[in-house]
Amino acid sequence: MKFLVVGVGALGSTYLAFLTRAGHEAVGLLKKGRTLERIRVEGIWGEFEVKVKTLDDINRLDFEPELIILTVKSHDTEQALEGIKPLMGSKALLMIAQNGYGNYERAVKVFGEGRVILSRVIFGARLLNWGHVKITVCGDDVVIGDPEGKVREDFLTELSKTFSTAGIPTRHEREVYKYLWDKILYNCALNPLGALLEATYGQLARNPHTRELMDRILEEAFEVIKAHGIPTFWSHVEEYRKHFYERLIPPTSEHYPSMLEDLKRGRTEIDALNGALLELASQKGINLPTNEFIVRLIKAKELLNQP
């Protein structure tokens, strides 16, 4: 298959390296002026190094991709969508492989229904250096699907097999949107507190004070979910809480959120996580005091850490 990977950070490097190794035609789209020739992969999915193709100008793309994989940070989504507009006239589908709420919704507005695939990525990849990525943990298969049900199911099944065969375990699920919200909840509860306090997920869960705050973050998130009728696997916050503390945290208890590193660099995805909850809440006239506080603290620290 033919892929264009937009954004070559930790996640983009992973897709580019694994797809190239599997013999697919894959090109990474870099920021203007950047270059990258090889990617080295290490971690739980094995070690290898592969020569990769990259471009820093989409107009020099010399083939028509079947799938564009968008891996940029949420705060760069708008700009990245703008950058791939030259491909809107093609038959390429767009796969959103990003954290948080709002990326998929924005992509559908630009590319239109039936052309956007949503994914829930829950493996951990860390960019050790430019072109050097480590796969640190895998919570579950990548789940892909089309929340609108307009992308052909056989294509989605085929695509899952392609990724899995290339080494990135993936499955197709019609309920992908529920999987995404599962992860949004997880990230909203853990990431900003872990980043602010420099604590692991396990430490946050064991500490009675952060546990109380995470409970409130989740309660407030469920107010938003109810008010907007967002589909989830959980009929009540208590159900999710149980799942969260008993199932999700234990296997990742030693991990720090990637937001910790982002925060040190002065830019996080808070607007696609707790910030998105605030935005959705304000549309319904709901107050989320705990989430608001946490967003303010993260934004305060972002400003302090900006170079």
Added chain:
Amino acid sequence: MKFLVVGVGALGSTYLAFLTRAGHEAVGLLKKGRTLERIRVEGIWGEFEVKVKTLDDINRLDFEPELIILTVKSHDTEQALEGIKPLMGSKALLMIAQNGYGNYERAVKVFGEGRVILSRVIFGARLLNWGHVKITVCGDDVVIGDPEGKVREDFLTELSKTFSTAGIPTRHEREVYKYLWDKILYNCALNPLGALLEATYGQLARNPHTRELMDRILEEAFEVIKAHGIPTFWSHVEEYRKHFYERLIPPTSEHYPSMLEDLKRGRTEIDALNGALLELASQKGINLPTNEFIVRLIKAKELLNQP
């Protein structure tokens, strides 16, 4: 005059060194097993080194102090008051030279009205090493007084002169309790946020997110002040805000709160600051969401940092 200085941290070392140098009989009461022979002072009030007297057992005190100066951290007040009970039968007065709310109130309960002097200390002292203190900043004279008006005024005036002559600028003010609350408000707004975000007072004031949070902390504090009829110089939070941003912060804008160092060691005075606001609020059935959040975050970080 004859002094017993209880607690020989940054503040206690300062009093012990300056009073000893001025020729007063001053003894420092150390924790069991500790020893200290000399104190070196540096910073804005000059440099000197002085041989000091210390004890680690109050029963070995061989003179009757006229004034006991309590300088321990707020979380050690209870224990320190217990420790000086052998002096309750003497004529010694007790001076509270601590941060926050609750220390004076507790001391009056133990020592009784007419025997406790309150002070508002607003110079900065930092313990560089054991026995080595640096005076970093001085916001105003130390203010001393008796909120109950039962300690003889000529004694308070005399005591102020004694301290000032020894090198610690001090004045007597009947409204000392208002001065104390002035500083409590200042500390509640700046210390926990500065400690959590590792930010200076100036950075906190310039950052729109922390400024918003500090405004809310102060608004909530004024709810408590009103509900309890606590005397202050300010009839409304807006008046205090103006004073805070325009008068108090500019001269200390480069400073980090000492709570930052305390937090790294896993123990802060949060219970005598924002925690005290919560306690006072709960007595009146008032909710202080911003202060509660900040207290939880500080306590979470204390636990994470405890050895």
